[in-house]
Amino acid sequence: METLGQLAVKSADAYPEKIAVKDENRAFDYKEFIARARALSAYFHDLNFEKGDRIGILMSNRLEHIELDVAVALAGLIKVPLNYRLHPKEHQYMIEDAGLRLIIGDQGLIDAVNPDLPILYIGGDYEAVIGKYLGQAFSEQVGEDDLFAIMYTSGTTGNPKGVMLSHRNIIAGALSLAQVCEVDYEDIIGHAAPLTHGSNFLSHVAWLYGLTQVVYSKFEPEEFLDHLEKDKVSVMFLVPTMVNLMIQHPSFDAAKLATVKSINMAGSAIAASKLQQALDKAGDIFIQTYGQVEAPMCITMMPRNEIRNRLDSCGRIGTFVDVKIVDGDGKQVADGEVGEIIAKGSLVMKGYWNNEKATADTLKDGWLYTGDLGWRDAKGFVHIVDRKKDVIISGGVNIYPREVEEVLNLHKGVKETCVIGVPDDKWGECVVAYVVPNGTEEVTVEQLIGLCKDNLASFKKPKEVFIVEELPKSSYGKILKREMKQKHVEVIQ
Incomplete structure (x- = not known):
């Protein structure tokens, strides 16, 4: 060279x-x-x-x-x-x-x-x-x-x-x-x-x-x-x-x-x-x-x-x-x-x-x-599954956020998604999703939960879904899941 x-x-x-x-x-x-x-x-x-x-x-x-x-x-x-x-x-x-x-x-x-x-x-x-x-x-x-x-x-x-x-x-x-x-x-x-x-x-x-x-x-x-x-x-x-x-x-x-x-x-x-x-x-x-x-x-x-x-x-x-x-x-x-x-x-x-x-x-x-x-x-x-540090462990089972995000993105009105694991008293962690609409059609929590029900095992479904205007991103355009977890604490308080 x-x-x-x-x-x-x-x-x-x-x-x-x-x-x-x-x-x-x-x-x-x-x-x-x-x-x-x-x-x-x-x-x-x-x-x-x-x-x-x-x-x-x-x-x-x-x-x-x-x-x-x-x-x-x-x-x-x-x-x-x-x-x-x-x-x-x-x-x-x-x-x-x-x-x-x-x-x-x-x-x-x-x-x-x-x-x-x-x-x-x-x-x-x-x-x-x-x-x-x-x-x-x-x-x-x-x-x-x-x-x-x-x-x-x-x-x-x-x-x-x-x-x-x-x-x-x-x-x-x-x-x-x-x-x-x-x-x-x-x-x-x-x-x-x-x-x-x-x-x-x-x-x-x-x-x-x-x-x-x-x-x-x-x-x-x-x-x-x-x-x-x-x-x-x-x-x-x-x-x-x-x-x-x-x-x-x-x-x-x-x-x-x-x-x-x-x-x-x-x-x-x-x-x-x-x-x-x-x-x-x-x-x-x-x-x-x-x-x-x-x-x-x-x-x-x-x-x-x-x-x-x-x-x-x-x-x-x-x-x-x-x-x-x-x-x-x-x-x-x-x-x-x-x-x-x-x-x-x-x-x-x-x-x-x-x-x-x-x-x-x-x-x-x-x-x-x-x-x-x-x-x-x-x-x-x-095939990339997810970042090692982002894997959600719920009830001792691994859940890959990207798999859930792929399903949520099937909705034609969804622009982008972020799935995170948050502390849960019963399961250790539970799945929570944040979704940004693209404005082309209505997006509801019920529709998104239904998509997950139709495409994912029950234990992988989000416990909660939040529809938001934007997601926190790095200067390179990557969604910041660590910051999203911090924001989630603020949302539920």
């Missing part, structure tokens, strides 16, 4: 006049793009940064994310993307934990944190640096096992952990995504999801083919479809929440997706009924991948020619990872049996930054223990 910097330089040499990246107002061809990235790497070198120093990036969706990826890679530094949707106190924790030497980004976001370290604001200051160093370059000796990024987990259980990802990890993910998204040399990659996270993994595919990337500053379903049509985007990453908003929008027009080849729908689970709806409305343009920050995107991969027939599966095992499903003692279970999904290979992180205990708890003999429960069928397709 190569490094990200080397791959980007090769693309620039091969396609100097092709547009590398653009947004609503700007466009840079590969010659301009690589010159800007090299100028930034020279600037980092002039600041006496050493190989392995960390640089924080705190900004909304902007094309600078993409050129900074290359600049950091060329300089042998480590990028630390900070999700702009997080609270300044969360940013401060990550800044201190990572030991940043510099932070680059939007002035308003950075000033809210008020970090005690050098700052480079996007805009005039940033462009002045590029102008000063344009024509200069610096390249550090970087190997594929050197760190490229420290990406912090969403922190749903305590402080976020810094996942250490090497160039090898990132390129293994890019090669996997290229395969499952059926990427070729004519594709155009679109970014509407945050470039601090999932969409950034797709951005690295561009350096394998010399592709054009289009960055959108925000996601508004109707405008987004217009942009896709105008820019002829063919490949993108969207979280299921974004897909649902797009296809359920009153003015949704599938014709505007004419150039779209594949949408990687990942980042959180999607109910089979909602996936079916997306396929029926938009066509066979969706692929699915399952992964974690600790093994980016492609632990499993579901191509678009398979997805319609396997709505409840996340695909077969990815190209650059080995996967086993094990019991509580770490022993592999038989096909059809539920166990914890563990993974090993080029895709798997090097560990957690400054956290030996968490690394030892999660990486055992090179195997990443994902905390996800699932099973594998006879044809090799993996």
